[in-house]
Amino acid sequence: MANEGPGERVGKRVGERVGEGVRARRRAETRSALVREARALFAARGYGAVGLAEVVRAAGVTKGALYHHFDSxxxxxxxxxxxxxxxxxxxxxxxxxxxxxxxxxxxxxxxxxxxxxxxxxxxxxxxxxxxxxxxxxxxxxxxxxxxxxxxxxxxxxxxxxxxxxxxxxxxxxxxxxxxxxxxxxxxxxxxxxxxxxxxxxxxxxxxxxxxxxxx
Missing domain, CATH: 1.10.357.10 (Tetracycline Repressor, domain 2)
Known part of the structure; x- marks a missing residue:
């Protein structure tokens, strides 16, 4: 495999930073959606009456995404x-x-x-x-x-x-x-x-x- 030139290395690093920025933004958006929907449900019905499955559905994310941000x-x-x-x-x-x-x-x-x-x-x-x-x-x-x-x-x-x-x-x-x-x-x-x-x-x-x- 040929060695990368300086321009290619710079381009790769820029691409990595852009990709990480996109992933960070998506993580922040997912967390924000979970908190927003959970807040609406908790406020309307109380903590005890709300299940995590409802929060996940309302936020439009997976349960795995929820547990990535909150362990309970x-x-x-x-x-x-x-x-x-x-x-x-x-x-x-x-x-x-x-x-x-x-x-x-x-x-x-x-x-x-x-x-x-x-x-x-x-x-x-x-x-x-x-x-x-x-x-x-x-x-x-x-x-x-x-x-x-x-x-x-x-x-x-x-x-x-x-x-x-x-x-x-x-x-x-x-x-x-x-x-x-x-x-x-x-x-x-x-x-x-x-x-x-x-x-x-x-x-x-x-x-x-x-x-x-x-x-």
Whole structure:
């Protein structure tokens, strides 16, 4: 076999890189389709009522392709939950950033979390099935990386600005986060539209109680 010339070797390497890029794109598209279809099914019917065969059918891929990305149904659900929690965190941050002052950002972000929690898809995936499927500790770790992180940053900013008396941020974050998560769980089981309005009003009063008194 004749030796390859420089041009042929370069062409071969370029072809290999192009081929790998195409394969990587297809893998990403397959994973995205699996997460998208699983999310729709989990949100509509709940984790326990959905089988992997349904997800594979809806995504238009093989079961082997699914197992290439996720080694179990729980692992697929975790990817869905991560996506939902990340989106909730982004909604909270976006609403907060619309406000100019640190106090307005804190209160707007907390209200946005309750609003997001009223979304049936968020309720089912993040609040009902999330702790049950992954366990409380893993669910809390995911929450810490998204909504709780935004809350901690907002509280730290409010303390630094003198809006809240100086105190350790970590326990305050967990107390407030726990209260809001419990309220969100309650909203998930509530059938009354006015409960969200009442919860937001109660949250506003709770936050106002944290605020520094004017001299």
């Amino acid at each position: 149904k729980a692992a697929l659900f975790r990817a869905v939950l991560e996506q939902v929690q990340r989106e909730v965190g982004e909604r909270v941050a976006e609403r907060a950033e619309e406000q100019s002052g640190v106090w307005g950002q804190l209160t707007a972000g907390c209200a946005a979390f309750l609003d997001a929690s009223a979304d049936p898809e968020v309720q089912r995936v993040m609040l009902v099935d999330g702790p049950a499927v992954l366990g409380w500790n893993e669910w809390r770790a995911l929450d810490e990386a998204t909504s709780a992180r935004h809350l901690s940053e907002a509280l730290a900013g409010a303390i630094e600005a003198g809006e809240i008396p100086r105190q350790p941020v970590a326990p305050l974050t967990r107390l407030l986060s726990g209260a809001m998560n419990e309220t969100a769980l309650w909203l998930a089981s509530s059938g009354r539209p006015e409960d969200l309005r009442d919860a937001r009003a109660a949250l506003a009063r709770l936050l106002e109680g944290l605020r520094s008194s004017e001299e």
